Amino acid sequence: MDYARFLRLRRPLWDDFGRRLAALRDAPGRRRQAAASSYEEVEKLAFAYRQVLHDHALAATRFPGTGAARQLAALALAGTRRLTRRGVAWRGLRHFVFHTFPAAFHRQLGLLGVAAAVFGVASLLGLVLSAVQPGLGNLLLGPRALAGLAEGRLWTESLTTTVPPAVASSGIATNNLTVALVAWSGGVLAGVVPLYLLVLNGLMLGGVIGITLRYSMAGELLGFVAAHGPLELTLIMVAAAAGLALGRALVTAGDRPRTEAMRQAGNDSLQVVLGCLPWFVVLAVVEARISPDPSLPVTLKAALGLGLLLLFFGAALGPYRAAGDGDGGDGD
């Protein structure tokens, strides 16, 4: 077939396909519109796409470099982008909360255990270090906070005296969310960043408890953290475990290509982190408004802390059992 005849016979079809694609692109709410299109319309579009693909293959072989070959290549790519889609589509918030998140969380329980163990060991180390190295208090809290402890005041009082609760909530939430996202994304560096965050937070917690023990203020500190601490530390560990999942995929990809292993681990673990993010917002309100309130009894704060922790684990594990196994991860 000569070039001019090829153009004369096939070009109306390309133009028609281009018009259909443009209509799909320009239509408001195009996905819904496409979904609502008649079967006949969809069939016509698919048929035209296939013809364009075949013409592209012919032009690329017989008429390489020509305007027709370039136009067909662009049309074929545009058609592929519009008409094909990889992965599973977003199935709605309800499905995410009651199935996707719990399923992904369950798959990550082993690494959560590893993260908890690292954090626990680091906390113990911090506790021991604070006992044998009195200078650690100065390093962790600063001289001003130490002077306050000597006078029987926790440094956390400044949360209610110097900053309005709304600002404190916002600051705490964004800080914790950033830590969680960094813990996850830093996992791509072979898991070094989540490990660092776990060790650092563990050392700091143990160290701070040790220092307050020395000043006989540990009860006051535990009273302050009782409401928000259990869940906050758990969420940090969950985010770090998600980061470790990424690191594990990089280091031990097995017989799969590393990129593929990391892509799968990334999709799966990000779902866990996304499921945790709203809890950080709740915790920030608790930490800024309830935890520093001296009028609330410690037992109430502890009950709230325990309740929040149970609620989280209930949401993360409970619905999963009801849904059963088999969610391989809703990638897209």
Add this chain to the structure above:
Amino acid sequence: MANLDRESILALDNIRLDLPLAGAGSRCLAGLIDGCGVAVLLFLWLLLCSILAMWVSGGWGLAVGVAGIFLIEWGYFAGMEIATGGRTLGKMAVRLRVVTAEGAEAGAGSLLVRNVVRDVDYLVGVPLMAADPLARRLGDRLAGTLVVHEERQQSVLLGRVPPGWSAREVAIVESFLARAGELRDAATRDEMARLLLSRIERDAPELLAGLDESRAAAPVGALRQALGAEEG
């Protein structure tokens, strides 16, 4: 064919499609434009919050400001790409788009993944893009995405071709006609058109019938007429 699985994708019926991949340079340029966009957004947001702070008490202006800064910093890229099907302001300016490794439209999950690791990519992204034949940064590898050029489809198609002309000759004439309007040196442009017309006169003189006058006055127009050239 050696790089079939690396630089091209196989569409329906195993038909090969070459992806017009965006390199590190154009992607960095788009990133720079986006960086400026984020800076402007942050400035406008802070301005709005300072006005809000004058009207609302209890530190709510500052609280909303802090939350907004977080959302802009972490959400601008993912939010824009999800809303526009793989484009940010910078990508729109440079005519780039994020697609999956199969050339399809990327889903919200993939777009989220590739943007949450952006901070790590500020450290290692450029060397990774430079070293990878598909110019993927870390986020692209994690999300299974690529960044491609959105090709302009403007081209010239010849409706008549002298017998014996190869695809290469057709491509040269089409390219010349597509660019003829942009050539500043009119004398050289006309000279090239006359050369091509003389080739047509040798191979298919019937195509030049009735074009004697315009050949001398406007050789590019005569060439278009002779070959039945149309914008593609």
